[in-house]
Amino acid sequence: MVDELYDRLKAYEGRPAAIAAEGKDPVNSPMIRHWCEAMGHPVPEDGSAPATMLQVWTMSGLAGHGAARAGAYDELLALLDESGCASVVATDCEQEYVRVLRPGERITFDAVIESVSTRKTTALGTGYFVTTRTDIRVGGGELVGTHRFRILKYEPAERQAKAATKAPPGARRPRPVVNRDNAGYWQGIEEHRLLIQRCGGCGALRLPWLPGCNGCGGQEWDTVPAAGGGAVFSYVVMHHPPFPAFDPPYAVALVELAEGVRVLGNVIGVPYEKVRVGMPVALEFQRVDGEFTVPVFRAEEG
Template identity: 70%
Template sequence: MTEDRPDALYERLRTFEGRPAATGGTGKDPVNAPMIRHWCEAMGDTNPAYTGPDAIAPPTMLQSWTMGGLSGHTDGTGRSTAYDELLGLLDDAGFRSVVATDCEQEYARPLRPGDTVTFDAVIESVSPRKTTRLGTGHFVTTRMDVRTGGELAGTHRFRILKYAPARRPATPTGPAAPAARRPRPVVNRDNRGFWDGVAEHRLLIQRCTGCGMLRFPWLPGCNTCASPDWDTVEACGSGTVYSYVVMHHPPFPAFDPPYAVALVELAEGVRMISNITGVPYDKVRIGMPVQLEFLRFDDELELPVFRASEA
């Protein structure tokens, strides 16, 4: 990433720093047990602190209590024009593409069912012009302070890149064109053992040695008892389709839509996301039995997938 010298546009963009993006916002619903339960089920988080009469909300739900949902904040609560003006200025300058880059959260106190959430947001910073692999543009950071009862509960920082896409070299076509490579998985110290197992045609599940809870995907610690110690068990390979989507995105190198992506519940009880093979994408159904297999995509990449039969 490189940084250009400040220019006239950047000086205009900087005038938005410190201006409000939302003021006096109020959550559409109080903190409530059903949403906490849905969140924990989706995340596979079984921490007992989130259930019972003294339950708290998972801290990572902080921003969710401020969201307006599909209908938005129809009463206009908290809405400010400064953020829209800033994005419009970037659009007019040719930075019309956008990608979310990262977010940061700080927690000051737990939220509990019944708490009413209020929030204010400010445009915290606009970066100088940056050149990235995606293209050239500006990073915009907003900071949202979330309160309940006038007391700070937490802070959420959200950062996007508004950019003009970089020009891509023409892609060779014809018999001499190289085959498109499927994107490589990110392998790090927390999941390396899983990928070592895949290389041996073994599907390994983490098991907490403190409480015995199985977990997937791989994590550095246990959600149930917080123990950092674990070993592994090998999945037998049987499972069922718990849920699925059919991808219809535009053509993309190494992918051939439409195709099915499923959330598979393994016989051991954990769930993982993978492709379904052996049947047309429109024949995949919830509850369909599937069996693990390993599919090779090129000389370097082999991935676990699940094969089903129409029967």
């Protein structure tokens, strides 16, 4: 079937979303410090901005970037809204770093509509993935990084109220994404061990698993098994949106383990409305669909 809307959307590829936009503030130490505190990262010893802070310097705030914003992106979104794809969700972003930014530097950036997908059907609904690419520069045009941001503009799938609260019979849980950086973690879970990475340089513990240490940058590491005790650091109760194989409402917690690191997992053993911050929990392992294992946390108080 010919998708006439896609042909119209495709024409926006390569058109600008922002032209010669300027960062609202120069790279500065207070923002670096606040970001590092929020992310739990140490401030770099040389005072530079962490590379992963790249997008922060492009944020427009409530006032926006004014004339720097190009009309093509707004036109594209309006076209999707008119077609019924009025809902939006951010799906992922990719960043490429050339060098770190230093206090006092001012950034400029240009953004382009890089791609629009064909019509896709997802669990949320049917729509189009739109990817923008932002090139970030300093001084006379030196490229310091590239940020790609992808959204899904979609028309929500129609669901009956009953289906919104009950998992379909025989529905299967999503599988964890296993790659070279976390394969050892998931192997440990299958063996009923929650393994925490330990930096071979500074000894810092980290979870989730990462290729290098956030503290010293060391690449060498080993693992230590979690003892199993912890407490609820924060939590949410999932009511909506529903997903196949999940039966809301249920509580998902960020658990602070006795070792000081934090991990996500469902809280079991008490009704969801009884979960509280500070509640002690104990690590257990739950087999899913007879195929893989996930960590869960059993509340230790009623």
